[in-house]
Amino acid sequence: MDYSTNDSKSTSKKKVVAVVGGGLVGNLNACYFAKRGFQVEVFESREDIRQAKIVKGRSINLVLSHRGRQALKHVGMEDTIISKGIPMHSRMIHALNGTQSPIPYGKKGQYILSIDRANLNKELLSGRRMKFLIPMSPGEHAHHEYHLSEEIQADLIVGCDGAFSAIRKQFLRQSRFNYSQTYIPHGYLEFTIPPINGEFAMKPNNLHIWPRNTFMMIALPNLDKTFTCTLFMPFEEFEKVTTGDKVIEFFQKYFPDAIPLIGAEALKRDFFRLPAQAMVSVKCSPYHFGDKCVLMGDAAHAMVPFYGQGMNAGFEDCLVFNEIMDQLNEDFSAVLPEYTRVRVPDDQAIADLAMYNYVEMREHVNSKWFLFRKNVDNFLHIIMPRTIIPLYTMVTFTRTRYHKVVKHWHWQDKVRKDIVHVHSTLFKGL
């Protein structure tokens, strides 16, 4: 064997990969690079997440589905993570009158998982230390902003430092870096539904949804038999609700069945505990800079949460990068541009889909519409199972590339329209 080559597998000195960001995607990525034999250092500016309280305003639970599971599986962590998740087989739609109607996510046996963010990161961190022998890095406790390549010495810097990425800020200084950040007019607040007599207060194996056009609330089950409720509504509506009495009045009008579940006193208190949190969609391109630096996860593509794919897309980034590392023999100068070429259109497609869902929801989703639309899709799938595959199924239960999912969906949409002879004109009555 020739020890003088630069092939990382054959050199005596290991190549160093610096992973910036010790959140979900950073920790998973650390495992991927360690598995390949790189020396991995993780840089995290926050406190050790295992000791830290939940980051202010970050959502407490996450949805794990096929893409995320496949990425975890590759580093042997799928089973552990799944054992701490709660399967959700259906949406449970809450009508204004309190009626609950389930809509399955897919076929029998298909489900998504409600996962606790803090616990997931703890498991990933443990897996990283136990399975892949990646110690806490010297920089992992440092409290400072990172400056690309000034402070970090490594063969590759992987920016997994989230929606407000410091690594990405350095990319903005380069010429011809495309970037967008879009805040939506909605904010969110979280509430808790406590257990009743030690049991879940609602059916646990569902993602509960209260669709009310402009407003929406969802609830996800947790292992401690609580539910985390998230209320989405425009900031200007949040601003109108200024007193505890107005909170109750608001819930009585839109979510009456949730008042006894959350509790009137808790509602009044928690509504004002934190300001409503903003949601941002971030896109950029390229994802790489030279053969030295690459962005993954929210640092590359933060998305609004309305498709439950943010974490799954971030985890799939690791898997896709790993596939390209195999194809191109770990040559960063070839791998990084190829990763940009392959992954940008997919991440942008899912970010757009999440935004599309937001816009659609905001404009005309109430419980009746939701039930009708999902049932039409499911009906068409049953009569033409190979032609009409619900969009949700392609996104959630396959690894079909996101941009191909969108293409197929547009094509299906055309077929569906031909079937029902609906010809809508984009620009009405101007």
Place this chain on the structure above:
Amino acid sequence: MDYSTNDSKSTSKKKVVAVVGGGLVGNLNACYFAKRGFQVEVFESREDIRQAKIVKGRSINLVLSHRGRQALKHVGMEDTIISKGIPMHSRMIHALNGTQSPIPYGKKGQYILSIDRANLNKELLSGRRMKFLIPMSPGEHAHHEYHLSEEIQADLIVGCDGAFSAIRKQFLRQSRFNYSQTYIPHGYLEFTIPPINGEFAMKPNNLHIWPRNTFMMIALPNLDKTFTCTLFMPFEEFEKVTTGDKVIEFFQKYFPDAIPLIGAEALKRDFFRLPAQAMVSVKCSPYHFGDKCVLMGDAAHAMVPFYGQGMNAGFEDCLVFNEIMDQLNEDFSAVLPEYTRVRVPDDQAIADLAMYNYVEMREHVNSKWFLFRKNVDNFLHIIMPRTIIPLYTMVTFTRTRYHKVVKHWHWQDKVRKDIVHVHSTLFKGL
């Protein structure tokens, strides 16, 4: 009169407006604020533009049309500027075989003007000093990056500091600021067509266009009887042209009639004088921060140059802001949000139109297509003068709000399609 009010017109102490950026929009804005009685200071980090050579890579000439003229008129500068411009009544389309075909911009008597950037700024600066008594400000020669509100003491800061605005960078640190920067794959280079025997080498009262699908060249006349040629093509194509011989080969293939006009030796030399320059489209929202700071011109909405509206939109910003100052009695806390509300959709519409023109041009504009399409529009305008107004006319020769222009155009497009029974499907044969 009560001198204790905060109304700037009635207080004894003048309100101070800091205009950041002494380029075209900055200097015009300075005049607007001075005309209203504000004390104006202009901050510019480059050398005095009257002495400075043309900024490296900035285009030499600009197109002035109705909106820009109206804005100049309000501060009494229209006539001076126009007297230094060259009217262009038609596009002159150069086919590959050398045939030249004119397409009028509008009706008889309608024209756009080719204006020299350096001269225009000099005139604006002189007008500012002579007519409005705004001296060179203390900060106008300083060479440093501005930090919002740290260094500049003023009642209002107006960021007119261009596509790479330092003021806008401060906005990015605020929550819920929407921002995008998009570089297009094309770059540009400039050449000069010298006079022949002291006269213009081509017809002077035209904007000459060589449309070649992916490649395009244009030429605008200058007062010194030269033309400035701008070649647009993808960066990857620029990279293929590596030697003087390849330059000539390239021009022989696509722009043979331009070789004798520019001169083979000048072509070989100037092709490599500067690297091809990038073009960026920038959008953001809001344009204001509190009642203290507002963005105008390229700082708010840099656009690709394919509609000749960049400067005109920037000048119209000043005019629109001024109209809102009238309506809302110079109350910045009301004027700034209103300016954002009114102007963002218009600027985004023209930035989108410019990008649309770029995409359309890149995909299928050659001289035949260009002639056909423009003639169809003109024909429809003749038979239905009130229903079909060419898009170009609405943009260039009216002050119809840009977003309304786009709405009307979409509507017309529908009418046009109904007329010719063309039903195109967006997603073909997937």
